[in-house]
Amino acid sequence: MQYKVLAYYVFTEIKDPVAEVKRQKEILESLDGKARIYISEEGVNAQLSLPAVNTEAYITWLNEDPIYKEAEVKLHDWPEHAFAKLTVKVRKELVAVDRKIDLSKRGEYLSPQQWKEKLDHKDNETILIDVRNNYESDVGHFEGAILPDLETFRGFPEYAKHLAKTVDTKKTKVMMYCTGGIRCELYSALLKDEGFDTVYQLKGGVIQYGLKEGKEHWKGKLFVFDDRMVVPISPDNQEIISKCKFCGNESDTYYNCANMDCNELFLSCSACVEEKKGCCSDNCLSIGRVRAFVNREKPKPFRKLTKDEKLSISST
Ligand SMILES: [Zn+2]
Ligand SMILES: [Zn+2]
Structure with missing residues (x-):
């Protein structure tokens, strides 16, 4: 059987997160879905897998609900479920950063096409930052990206403070990216809080970039938080940049x-x-x-x- 792996998020007011958890569970149970979905009063962060034949029904369900009107659903094929269980939970924060972030300050979106064009002509005043954790960037990242050695999502606020002290925040333009885009929504606002004037975020993250633009400027593969663990970003992306910790031979397993x-x-x-x-x-x-x-x-x-x-x- 063929399956689809879906990823999307929305930042929008959810008046009753508990009720939304229940609705998501009901529709996903009826469609044999497995998932990791977090719902808070400020939005929904969803990753799930479905039998391919049921995918359209789920997307129709999303489209019928104004809550999900901003959701950009990213789709991949996979031969089995990418999640072991159906987990839909209320969470205080969609991304665990332990602080209130003013989303109205978030960075400017770049579409995958605009992102690629900027990388084609990157100037010396622009820095490219991979805001993911170290085990994620170890197996793949954009060429020339700064890789902060973060171990958890909670490490970024401190890194942002440190970065602001080491570069000219008025002159330096920042391009930042993450897996599916949600971390950049929050982290870009944090960087602006630290005084950076020009902050760009890759809309839809590396996932959307791979789907729309392929593997150009990308090295290695993409770490994902589901049973697939490490995936190519486009069908022709098979490069391995990481090593076995024991013998040093190439491996991204x-x-x-x-x-x-x-x-x-x-x-x-x-x-x-x-x-x-x-x-x-x-x-x-x-x-x-x-x-x-x-x-x-x-x-x-x-x-x-x-x-x-x-x-x-x-x-x-
Ligand atoms: Zn051990
Ligand atoms: Zn080895």
């Missing part, structure tokens, strides 16, 4: 450390991860709770196991 107390994401080739039994280090392999490792060609992010899965592992 992520594993969660099989040591349950670590669970850290790491890049490995198939041979090394096999030898380490799924662990990120010899230390993790030798101490603590290590779950059984199955070497799959396309490993999935590790999730808490269901009771049944736990039973089946302990009985083998």
Whole structure:
């Protein structure tokens, strides 16, 4: 069966987030959807997968509701569900930055085409910033981008402060991008708060850029927060820029450390991860709770196991 992976967000007033959670759950259950959707009073951030045949029905449902009129739905094909469960939740913040951000101050949108044109003729006063976390930019990023070494979404506000001290905020023009665009909505407003006058954000993020413009100016692949983990941004994008942490051979395959107390994401080739039994280090392999490792060609992010899965592992 063919599936579609969908991603979209909207910033709009949601009067009753609990009711909206219920509505999303109902429609997605009826269409065999699996998802990770967060809803707050200020909007909706949605990533989901659906059987391809049900996708049109879901998009029609979105289009009929004024809440979603600004939603730009990005679509990809995938041979199976990209999410294990249907998770729709109320959240205080759509992006965890721990602060109130004035969205009216957000940066100017560039369409993928405008973004590409700007990169074709980038001047010395323009800086390109990848605002994603380090494990995301490690496997792919725009050529020449500054890669702040962020470990979580919460790290950006501090980085913005630091950046404002190191460059001339009046002269420096900023081009910023993230996976699907939602982080830039907030982070661009933060940069303007720090005194930057000219801030551009890539509308729809790298996902939309890959769909509309292909892989030009892009190096490597794209990290995504679902079971696919690392995907090409366009059909001809197969470049690998990252390395196995053990042997240094090229690899952009992520594993969660099989040591349950670590669970850290790491890049490995198939041979090394096999030898380490799924662990990120010899230390993790030798101490603590290590779950059984199955070497799959396309490993999935590790999730808490269901009771049944736990039973089946302990009985083998
Ligand atoms: Zn290796
Ligand atoms: Zn580990």
